[in-house]
Amino acid sequence: MTANTVQLGIYLDNNATTRVDPEVLAEMLPLFTEQFGNPSSMHGFGAAVGGKIEWARKQVQALLGAAHDSEIVFTSGGTESDNTAILSVLEAYPKKKSIVTSVVEHPAVLALCDYLEKKRGYTVHRIGVDNRGNLNLDAYKAALGPDVAIVSIMWANNETGTIFPIEELAQLAKAAGAVFHTDAVQAVGKIPMTLATSAVDMLSLSGHKLHAPKGIGALYVKRGLRFRPMLRGGHQERSRRAGTENAPGIVGLGAAAQLALMHMTDENTRVKALRDKLEQAILAAVPNCFVTGNPANRLPNTCNVAFEYIEGEAILLLLNEAGIAASSGSACTSGSLEPSHVMRAMGVPYTAAHGATRFSLSRETTEEEIDRVIAVVPGIIAKLRSLSPYWSQAGAPKEFAPVYS
Amino acid sequence: MWNYTDKVKEHFFNPKNAGALDEANAVGEVGSITCGDALKLMMKVNPDSQVIEDAKFQTFGCGSAIASSSALTEMIIGKTVDEALAVTNRDIAEYLGGLPPEKMHCSVMGAEALRAAIANFKGEEWVDDHEEGELVCKCFGIDAAMIERAVTVNSLTTLEEVTHYTKAGGSCQTCHEKIEEVLEAVLAKTGALAPPKPHAPGTVGLDAIKPLAPKAEAAPAKLTNVQRMQKIMFAIEELRPQIQRDGGDVELVDIDGKDIYVRLTGACSGCSQSAGTMMGVQAKLVEALGEFVRVKPASLLPVGA
Numbered sequence: 001m002t003a004n005t006v007q008l009g010i011y012l013d014n015n016a017t018t019r020v021d022p023e024v025l026a027e028m029l030p031l032f033t034e035q036f037g038n039p040s041s042m043h044g045f046g047a048a049v050g051g052k053i054e055w056a057r058k059q060v061q062a063l064l065g066a067a068h069d070s071e072i073v074f075t076s077g078g079t080e081s082d083n084t085a086i087l088s089v090l091e092a093y094p095k096k097k098s099i100v101t102s103v104v105e106h107p108a109v110l111a112l113c114d115y116l117e118k119k120r121g122y123t124v125h126r127i128g129v130d131n132r133g134n135l136n137l138d139a140y141k142a143a144l145g146p147d148v149a150i151v152s153i154m155w156a157n158n159e160t161g162t163i164f165p166i167e168e169l170a171q172l173a174k175a176a177g178a179v180f181h182t183d184a185v186q187a188v189g190k191i192p193m194t195l196a197t198s199a200v201d202m203l204s205l206s207g208h209k210l211h212a213p214k215g216i217g218a219l220y221v222k223r224g225l226r227f228r229p230m231l232r233g234g235h236q237e238r239s240r241r242a243g244t245e246n247a248p249g250i251v252g253l254g255a256a257a258q259l260a261l262m263h264m265t266d267e268n269t270r271v272k273a274l275r276d277k278l279e280q281a282i283l284a285a286v287p288n289c290f291v292t293g294n295p296a297n298r299l300p301n302t303c304n305v306a307f308e309y310i311e312g313e314a315i316l317l318l319l320n321e322a323g324i325a326a327s328s329g330s331a332c333t334s335g336s337l338e339p340s341h342v343m344r345a346m347g348v349p350y351t352a353a354h355g356a357t358r359f360s361l362s363r364e365t366t367e368e369e370i371d372r373v374i375a376v377v378p379g380i381i382a383k384l385r386s387l388s389p390y391w392s393q394a395g396a397p398k399e400f401a402p403v404y405s
Numbered sequence: 406m407w408n409y410t411d412k413v414k415e416h417f418f419n420p421k422n423a424g425a426l427d428e429a430n431a432v433g434e435v436g437s438i439t440c441g442d443a444l445k446l447m448m449k450v451n452p453d454s455q456v457i458e459d460a461k462f463q464t465f466g467c468g469s470a471i472a473s474s475s476a477l478t479e480m481i482i483g484k485t486v487d488e489a490l491a492v493t494n495r496d497i498a499e500y501l502g503g504l505p506p507e508k509m510h511c512s513v514m515g516a517e518a519l520r521a522a523i524a525n526f527k528g529e530e531w532v533d534d535h536e537e538g539e540l541v542c543k544c545f546g547i548d549a550a551m552i553e554r555a556v557t558v559n560s561l562t563t564l565e566e567v568t569h570y571t572k573a574g575g576s577c578q579t580c581h582e583k584i585e586e587v588l589e590a591v592l593a594k595t596g597a598l599a600p601p602k603p604h605a606p607g608t609v610g611l612d613a614i615k616p617l618a619p620k621a622e623a624a625p626a627k628l629t630n631v632q633r634m635q636k637i638m639f640a641i642e643e644l645r646p647q648i649q650r651d652g653g654d655v656e657l658v659d660i661d662g663k664d665i666y667v668r669l670t671g672a673c674s675g676c677s678q679s680a681g682t683m684m685g686v687q688a689k690l691v692e693a694l695g696e697f698v699r700v701k702p703a704s705l706l707p708v709g710a
Binding site: 314 | 424438441465466
């Protein structure tokens with residue numbers, strides 16, 4: 001069987017990763033063959049590649065609405081960008097010993113903060129969210145103080161799609177004398193950004209979430225901000241990220257940024273409408289389920305539905321059998337028994353948190369695909385509920401009906 | 406995605422004996438919706454013959470939890486209560502052709518539900534001590550409290566020792582950092598963790614240079630037969646994943662003083678390297694026991710032994 005004949009099915013897990021756009025791939029391919037030079041080399045082979053990298057930098061600059069292309073530092077992806085941002089600020093401001101972040105961050109931020117707290121003596125303020133995933137602004141304001149070196153808050157949550165008020169948060173951080181970093185891995189390419197006029201100091205993005213390949217990302221560093229590199233070595237990326245450039249990846253990211261900018265309207269109209277159709281149909285056909293996060297303020301492509309009394313991995317296995325790829329906030333998919341930290345932070349009852357299922361669309365998602373998912377989901381949920389000790393023949397047991405407004 | 410066997414998939418997609426059993430006279434419920442795994446096992450036991458005539462389950466959980474429950478019911482129907490008691494979580498996992506190490510707790514849940522149901526049938530009280538603390542080693546279902554107890558009672562100081570005493574961390578190893586944290590916390594509490602001596606900047610402290618360990622000739626404390634057998638079993642359990650990766654397996658058959666009989670199966674039986682594997686098993690056992698033993702193939706077991 002060749003790759004072309006594989007039945008790929010319906011892919012609704014685009015917050016995990018996206019397919020590389022064929023146009024992106026076409027831009028990348030010459031970088032593996034005739035344009036293979038090292039951009040640092042003093043010959044024509046290198047120069048050709050160097051020019052492409054600078055072209056890509058401008059595309060990312062345009063997507064972010066940044067003032068200068070030199071503010072873009074290419075990295076290996078979101079995790080490296082997040083780690084670099086936080087470690088850079090802590091090193092640049094060694095006297096400040098506090099970090100502010102949220103409880104619903106990606107592990108790339110949370111795990112690093114845990115480490116800094118446990119092993120390096122930093123104080124980490126983790127700001128909570130309400131049951132719709134909105135940041136507790138009072139707690140945020142209270143945590144800001146002269147000792148805070150960096151605030152790192154995600155732009156949009158990967159599980160629920162809930163968007164945080166980044167500009168407001170950045171300005172508050174700035175007023176308190178802290179550097180503001182945002183992990184915008186899920187938001188970049190889906191919502192418009194103008195970093196040139198924003199208070200955001202640093203921003204992380206990842207290529208493979210916007211139809212570029214895996215292993216490439218970028219860190220936005222506002223001009224004038226103190227910076228300390230995490231990877232030291234050669235003078236690549238103006239000494240901000242040593243190591244020979246991942247030229248094909250960088251060019252791929254550039255092309256993907258260009259396409260994302262072009263498709264931003266489609267993302268916020270057609271894709272959003274498909275997401276809403278899927279969500280409303282599921283809510284109408286399946287009892288005892290609800291949308292997690294803030295339905296009124298979230299990414300246009302994401303919907304996370306919690307199905308009560310069943311467990312996410314089992315849902316995913318049956319969806320997969322029906323040719324549908326989704327994701328779960330259930331812990332069993334990771335081998336742990338705790339449901340996702342995001343569901344727990346929002347206080348989603350355990351009866352539902354384990355059954356949280358994320359459908360994330362992309363500009364490649366079609367109406368036919370959504371119709372097929374709508375047709376299949378109710379049967380899958382009913383089948384699993386028939387096996388569940390918490391679900392009776394008559395439906396949901398009264399004593400478990402959780403109130404979730 | 407988990408690499409489930411065909412048997413697991415078969416029992417997940419088409420579970421056997423799912424649903425409520427109205428005429429059940431033995432019910433075992435384990436797990437909870439909080440921990441993401443719950444199993445209600447219902448059995449109809451003939452009070453005279455003690456035979457489990459029917460069994461059904463209701464499971465809240467992942468694919469392997471549902472498959473383990475289904476497999477369990479298939480395994481116990483037709484058995485007497487006493488025969489069923491011999492079913493271990495390993496048996497359930499083996500019946501399914503194996504489970505990913507991180508999912509072994511699903512088979513443990515099955516075995517616990519079975520014991521709970523049998524206790525219910527016999528009118529005994531079943532104590533579920535599963536959720537005592539944070540589960541650290543998911544492969545063997547070992548929680549922090551158990552590790553703390555083992556460290557305190559046995560004055561353990563290293564990760565390796567914790568694995569030897571509790572099995573925690575002996576399989577997929579992803580919990581090693583967590584075990585070390587628990588260990589450090591206990592040692593810090595008991596004061597066993599002396600702070601390293603400071604030394605001049607840019608130099609290596611003398612404390613970093615470890616003296617050669619004296620030859621271990623001191624007679625180890627005499628083990629009871631049971632302790633010795635456990636040590637042998639643990640050592641072999643530790644070796645198994647490595648041998649299984651090569652497509653084989655090793656099983657302990659008998660212990661006769663200094664002679665330990667094992668059976669190599671799978672790719673190992675008849676493999677030209679099997680003598681080497683035997684030597685490896687022997688070296689491991691010598692190390693674990695601190696005494697010299699001979700590892701022999703089960704085929705050499707004296708007749709009538």
